[in-house]
Amino acid sequence: MKLLSAPASPFGRKVKIVAIEKGMMDKIEYVAMATAPSAPSETLARDNPLIKIPTLVLDDGRSLYDSFVICDYLDTLHTGSKVLPAAGTRRWEVLTVHALGSGIADAAILCRYENVLRPEALRWPDWTQGQMKKIAGGLDWLESNVAVIGNAGASDVDLGQVAVACALGYLDFRFADINWRVARPRLDGWFVEFSKRTSMQRTMPSA
Numbered sequence: 001m002k003l004l005s006a007p008a009s010p011f012g013r014k015v016k017i018v019a020i021e022k023g024m025m026d027k028i029e030y031v032a033m034a035t036a037p038s039a040p041s042e043t044l045a046r047d048n049p050l051i052k053i054p055t056l057v058l059d060d061g062r063s064l065y066d067s068f069v070i071c072d073y074l075d076t077l078h079t080g081s082k083v084l085p086a087a088g089t090r091r092w093e094v095l096t097v098h099a100l101g102s103g104i105a106d107a108a109i110l111c112r113y114e115n116v117l118r119p120e121a122l123r124w125p126d127w128t129q130g131q132m133k134k135i136a137g138g139l140d141w142l143e144s145n146v147a148v149i150g151n152a153g154a155s156d157v158d159l160g161q162v163a164v165a166c167a168l169g170y171l172d173f174r175f176a177d178i179n180w181r182v183a184r185p186r187l188d189g190w191f192v193e194f195s196k197r198t199s200m201q202r203t204m205p206s207a
């Protein structure tokens with residue numbers, strides 16, 4: 001199967017981390033892809049009508065998207081502990097933490113497009129501020145509920161943890177100036193510990 005993605009994508013990173021953690025990276029061919037709302041990739045459009053990365057193209061030609069669906073699919077291909085708990089309270093916690101991590105990454109990507117791709121004269125500071133409020137609110141919730149994210153040093157990861165780590169990694173990569181660590185020492189400690197994993201180190205974002 002082929003993973004269409006880009007080295008800067010926090011969503012592509014989520015898929016790669018799950019694949020590495022679950023020993024499946026050798027089954028996946030990585031295909032670098034550049035796309036943006038203002039410059040959509042025609043190649044990618046053939047496999048994903050939303051023209052977004054990551055997209056996973058299976059050996060029979062079918063495509064899977066988005067990153068959550070791809071991770072859920074990968075979870076069916078290994079016999080280890082699942083990144084998505086099948087049932088119980090922990091399932092809903094993991095899904096909600098995943099939604100929060102992905103939501104922070106979504107807001108950050110939208111701010112990036114607004115402030116890098118959109119012509120300067122058309123930029124809308126109030127809109128960016130609204131997205132930054134979502135990021136700050138999400139980070140504050142994680143700071144107050146770091147125990148819900150779960151043990152950063154545990155041998156097994158779940159998808160909520162991976163989504164949060166990818167969002168924080170993306171903020172460090174593209175939004176270092178917001179200093180998200182200030183007043184969030186518990187979340188910082190969690191991220192320092194989680195970042196020691198080989199899967200995190202092998203997937204550092206790059207331009």
Ligand SMILES: N[C@@H](CCC(=O)N[C@@H](CS)C(=O)NCC(=O)O)C(=O)O
Nearest residue numbers: 009011035036037052053054066067
């Ligand atoms: N919900 C999607 C979000 C994916 C996404 O926003 N990807 C960005 C790159 S990180 C993208 O492809 N943007 C191009 C566009 O929006 O046209 C997922 O989880 O995979």
